[in-house]
Amino acid sequence: MISETNLNKKPNYLNPYFGGVLLGLTLLAVFFVAGRGLSASGVIKLAIVTITDFISPAYTESNNYMNKLVPDDGSTPMFSWLVFSAIGTFFGGLISGAVYGRLGKLRIEHSPKISSKTRLFAAGIGGILFGIGSQFGRGCSSGAALSGTAAFSFGGLMVLMLMFGTGYVVAYFFRKLWI
Amino acid sequence: MGPLIPQGIITGQWDFVIALLIGFAFGFILEASGFSSSRNIAGVFYGYNFVVLRVFFTALIVAMVGLLYFDYFGWINLDLVYILPTYIHSMLLGGVLMGFGFVIGGFCPGTSFTAIAIGKLDGIVFILGFFVGIAIFSFGFPLYEDFFTAGDMGNITIGEILGLSNQIVTLGVVLVALVAFWGTWLIEKRVRKTINPFKF
Structure with a gap:
């Protein structure tokens, strides 16, 4: 119930x-x-x-x-x-x-297993990597992976698969940030 | 008939009004689907929450099938729709870097905008990092200018690479999506038994 x-x-x-x-x-x-x-x-x-x-x-x-x-x-x-x-x-x-x-109000969302500081540090590093990646990738999740693939672009599909694929491959090493 | 702006059917300042409205819908849907929370998003990599996969793949197949029908009915000229060009080398690197950024940062740019809108400090830090990342790329551009434009395949489509029509490609994506919806539903049920539910 x-x-x-x-x-x-x-x-x-x-x-x-x-x-x-x-x-x-x-x-x-x-x-x-x-x-x-x-x-x-x-x-x-x-x-x-x-x-x-x-x-x-x-x-x-x-x-x-x-x-x-x-x-x-x-x-x-x-x-x-x-x-x-x-x-x-x-x-x-x-x-x-x-x-x-x-x-x-301004708040920080994070797993109970990590501190707010760790979360902010990870968010910043993730942002930097995403920033560099989005330029080499000709767009981010919305521009390349979603819109690119939807318009049948091969590059869009490539970015989509690599982004999620890499995510799954490396997720194990960063699991402490989330679970 | 469509696309409207490239054919001059809508002109002038209306561009920006439409951009605002489209952006508004985009942000509303992202937030309402739960993408303003990095822990919702990261769940896709750990099996406890596949909302990203569900929303993303549903949107993808709706748009692909929709484009094909619009083309079939003669409502849109697909030749005028922008096909993202493919540069093999730099897009390989970009996809991998974004994968790392996704897992470590827990956001992508669009979702971090909506996180900031509802008051998430981690969203602000993510977008500051994103800003720094693009700045690093832009100022360092002369170093890898050749790499950036190497492997230029032009505006090539998935179907042209595989020798299939857009219709078959779309059917393939729809089938993959349906299998993924079913498979991740099973995984999520199992994982949620072992992970304590948390408050967002």
Whole structure:
């Protein structure tokens, strides 16, 4: 028998298959409207280029990765689809958190077996690896693995399989962080 | 008919309004599915929570099948849909690095945005790390510029590599997804007996 306290503890999430159908329809909608998929990492890349360009336009001009991202007409790289969709993503999360009662003060979520410090350290390291990886991979989980594969891209499928495959291979070594 | 923006059917500033709306839906669905919690996400690697796999694969097959139907009905011109180009070498490295980042950090960029939105400090630290990672990549780019563009296969599709049509590829992905849904459901049931449930 499920007691009331247990019910209260259970987080109120969408059924994952229903959530997946909604996400798939969103992806289909963005393909239909924009002809390309979802992206999350692009905004950070553009932010870095914008800051660098502000400090030293000569440097961004000399860097072959950055100079492609600075518009020729002198406008800011931040006036981009990627930036607006990332702003939307943040507010979508915020509203969902409000609707389902998950908004809260700044807090750190971690396994009871590790300290908050360990969790933050791991999050930072993970973020750095993900950041470097997302550029070599031509996109992150949303841009390459999900949207890439959905548009039948071979590279997208490759990133998808490598990302999850590597995750499973190395998960054992990092199990203390989670279980 | 579609895609609308590349064909100029929707123009100008509407781009950004639509980007906001699409992004909003994306963030709402990620958060509502439980991706604002790194422990939900990491569960996919330890067998106690396969929500990532369920949402991800369901979204993937809905979008793939949807694109094929849109094409069949003549609603979208697939030639105008962006196919992510394939650069074998750098994408191999990128996929592996992201695998490490996923297990260690417990987020991917999109999910960390929603984690930040509901007040997770670990989400903020993840995205700061992500920022640093992209900065390291960008400033070091001259060192591996050749590697980055090596193995250029262009906008090649899965079907072109395997010699199959998009329809057969999609059918294959759907079958793999269904088997994965069933298999992970069995695994999750077993693992949850041995791992104490925790509060998120």
